[in-house]
Amino acid sequence: MRDNDRLVIQSADEFVRLRSSDDPEEYARAAHGAATEDIWLDVIDRFPEMCFWVAQNKTVPLSILELLRRDPDDNVVRMVRSKRSWARAHPEDSMRSDLTGLTVDVPCPRCDHGTVNRHLFAPTSEVVRICDECESLWFDGDGLRADVATDFASYSADRGGSGTWSELSTLS
């Protein structure tokens, strides 16, 4: 079996199973595997609580993102608006250009040698920005200034997390 075949998601139920799996390889497939438009529509229809993860999938087509842009859940909408593919198609609606012009791979204003990227904090589905060196943390939408930074360990602890990077998924 070729690698691409292995990644293909065959049904809505398979997507839900992969996403709900404790196996990192399986939930990575939920994030990277491709599926047909019919399968995505089936997930949205039968598993509305999975809409966020549909929006997060790296291969999901624009037609599906356009549907999810109208989702009642703010987290789903935010995920759609933070995607590269959305920014290309709908730059006026993208969250990637309204974050004080600073989006991805931004130099850290606190330690100077790390870079700051946007991540999803899994326990709360909140989007935050974290330096990969010093783990300074900014809330999404805040200015990226040294004096308003907190740090990932205390942020995570306040929310019952363990402060490990496995709680984060990087947003593309």
Ligand SMILES: [Zn+2]
């Ligand atoms: Zn830093």
